[in-house]
Amino acid sequence: MSHHNLYIDNKLVISRDFKAPKNLVFKAWSEAERFEQWWGPAGFSTSVINFDFRPLGFCHYCIESPDTLKMWGRFIYKEIIPNKKIEFLNCFSDENVGVIRAPFNETWPLEMFNILTLEEDNGITTLTLIIAPYNASDTEIRTFGENHENMELGFKGTFDRLEDYLLKN
Template sequence: MSHHNLYIDNKLIISRDFKAPIHLVFKAWSEAERFEQWWGPTGFSTGVTDFDFRPGGLCHYYIESPDATKMWGRFIYKEILPDKKIEFLNCFSNEDKGVIRAPFSETWPLEMFNILTLEELNGITTITLIVAPYNASDAEVKTFGENHANMELGFKGTFDRLEDYLLKN
């Protein structure tokens, strides 16, 4: 199956180095009890309700803000190459695992396609994450493109948490 039609102009590419071996970085993404310790924005707590890490499997989780507001999210895994690559669709979700519109925008893409790749050199693991709107309308693609800076900021907070987690584990 070719994913080339997904590589549209507005894809976001984020890259970050971590001082940790590749197998540990992969485990942080592939094991529920690790994932919930770092995923989500700074200051939020995360709970995983379903975690089926295999192609076609689902991760259903919530993030909870300091004032106890819960937001749900969902991953559906597509392709998994251990210690190398994870492809997944993600979206905002409800408690019943359904796809919902983002709470902050009427024109945010309902789903996004993510390609996460890992490479290790001299004990440093580089994560590269490509995010692109999936089956999106022109308006959704435009909104996604206009929000790259916000997304980069959001991922910076999440990856800061991953960094802290990896240093402690």
């Protein structure tokens, strides 16, 4: 575990409050037809190709930009505690579910480990997402560390979409 400290030091923590019960927020992540309504950058459409929400199951999806650029992604679920926690590995993938390099950066970590937790208080659910490079080289870990701000912006856009979805449901 020589990379353990780097993994801890380079984690990105994103937290957001939603005016929704935690079981609904959990459903937004755990049901394909909900997930595809909000996942991905603003302006993109998401289609789920495979969605097997259980430990060691996987989600394979495609996001498409307004100018029809397609990108695929994959989640492999690790630990799932209903309405409380989802641990998963995610990566960019090809249409055959293989792992590929991020299209925007050749030193981006191939896979990232995510721990999502939900806590509800007075009808407000706090979603906390911890993201860290997984099995990454020193260069990949450094690239990830240098891009925390970009990732925060990206997730802000995605979580804005989640917020809109939750308000309507």
